Amino acid sequence: MEIPYQIFGSKSSVDLDVCFFVDELNSIQENHETIKTYIEKSNIDTNKVINANLAIIEKGIVIACFKGEEDELNNALYETYNVYKQQFEKRIIRKVNRNVEARIERCLRSLISYFTRTEFRTKAKEALRGSIKDKVVFLESIQLDKIKGFGKNGSQIEVYKTIAFQLGITLALLEAVELYTKEGIIEYYPNLEKYLLRKESNANALQEYLNEFISVLKKRNYETNFKKDT
Incomplete structure (x- = not known):
């Protein structure tokens, strides 16, 4: 029996994003084994x-997934179906409303996780365990060009690429714009191109986007929380 799947995401990615459609999800280890088996078959x-x-999938939308958020995966699958030559018919029939707060939280966690192998490892781990305010305060203390290296979390080029992608899709969503590919981000935020395409560059433009993200969050629902300690 053929295993239904869809290729999705950025055409220029160095890896290939594939989503297999299943009837149930199991433990993390079992899901990893399922993925390994499905890729081979x-x-x-x-x-x-x-x-x-x-x-x-239920009634043409993603109701559960192994990695990430259901709404983000659903819309990414819907939007990027035609980017690739597909083996199977389109399974996602419509987009769903995005959970902006979940995207913010995912972005914050992703960004901070890259500093757990730097000189800021202790504060980064504390921030990951803390509130949104704790995470924003941590990022506010970071100057990307001062980071000596990211250790096992990857090379500077790879980390900058991921930070740029996370900031691009999150900042755009905060403007009610949904982006799901590097190409889409580059069109909307041209200054992120060099990072997304893994070109050698200083951190100046990326730092500006990080600062903008911090500023936007401090003006949102969390503004009152930030004022408590001032």
């Missing part, structure tokens, strides 16, 4: 490393 024609996810 699917014989997807690619030279890229496959980055796979699992999703349950």
